[in-house]
Amino acid sequence: MLKIKDLHASVEGKPILNGINLEVKTGEVHAIMGPNGSGKSTLASVIAGKEEYEVTKGEIILENEDIEELSAEERAHNGIFLSFQYPIEIPGVSVTNFIKTAINETRKAKGLGDMPAKDMLKMIREKSELLEIDRKFLSRSLNEGFSGGEKKRNEVFQMAMLEPKLAILDETDSGLDIDALRIVANGVNKLKSKDNAVIVITHYQRLLEYIVPDVVHVLYEGRIVKSGGKELAHELEEKGYDWIKEEVNA
Numbered sequence: 001m002l003k004i005k006d007l008h009a010s011v012e013g014k015p016i017l018n019g020i021n022l023e024v025k026t027g028e029v030h031a032i033m034g035p036n037g038s039g040k041s042t043l044a045s046v047i048a049g050k051e052e053y054e055v056t057k058g059e060i061i062l063e064n065e066d067i068e069e070l071s072a073e074e075r076a077h078n079g080i081f082l083s084f085q086y087p088i089e090i091p092g093v094s095v096t097n098f099i100k101t102a103i104n105e106t107r108k109a110k111g112l113g114d115m116p117a118k119d120m121l122k123m124i125r126e127k128s129e130l131l132e133i134d135r136k137f138l139s140r141s142l143n144e145g146f147s148g149g150e151k152k153r154n155e156v157f158q159m160a161m162l163e164p165k166l167a168i169l170d171e172t173d174s175g176l177d178i179d180a181l182r183i184v185a186n187g188v189n190k191l192k193s194k195d196n197a198v199i200v201i202t203h204y205q206r207l208l209e210y211i212v213p214d215v216v217h218v219l220y221e222g223r224i225v226k227s228g229g230k231e232l233a234h235e236l237e238e239k240g241y242d243w244i245k246e247e248v249n250a
């Protein structure tokens, strides 16, 4: 699904990613952890193709295609979904209208016409039920006055509707209370299939109790310095990152 080879990236001339190697296969869930400022969100943004980040070296390959030259929009059309740490508000555009537009734009890029209204409504009904989202919520302006938990739930709803091949969830646990965390995680688990893959960026082992990762990576100073199974997340929660830093600097 995704292969990243020796990826280096900078922002405003400052190197942030210093040689990332990562392979995510279909059906897998990978967690990325690491201290503040280690480059986790930058990695997510670079995969999604955000313009402010400059790739200075390396390759990002999605399903055997080098996506380096593709814009963020084209990458989204190719099935990459990135949830944002700080989602934007769009007053006057409802959650439903936003998602309809996003789905139809993706279809257009594939040479398809708009999704018939009946199918769209059916999908909205199914996915909102899956994620236990109140229908009233769907007519509200996108993210305007949403609580932290509502924002996150809305993002997972967008993901459910767009059915991406590769979903990158950045700090999905921030702002979620325990019940919402469980609902969001259950939603992600239900959306997981043998044909897609998920990368979860998180600071806490808590989320990984619900979305169980196949592989956990530790990012430090722009490199993946350790990878392991889900037990690595427990170890990090217990011991923090100093031992990793010592290992790297030894």
Ligand SMILES: Nc1ncnc2c1ncn2[C@@H]1O[C@H](COP(=O)(O)OP(=O)(O)OP(=O)(O)O)[C@@H](O)[C@H]1O
Binding pocket: 011, 012, 016, 034, 035, 036, 037, 038, 039, 040, 041, 042, 043, 052
């Ligand atoms: N758009 C930007 N402009 C300037 N600096 C940036 C930008 N994006 C990231 N950086 C810098 O890159 C470094 C890595 O940031 P990044 O957000 O990727 O880390 P992180 O591991 O996700 O951190 P956190 O755990 O705090 O969310 C930081 O020093 C940050 O200030």
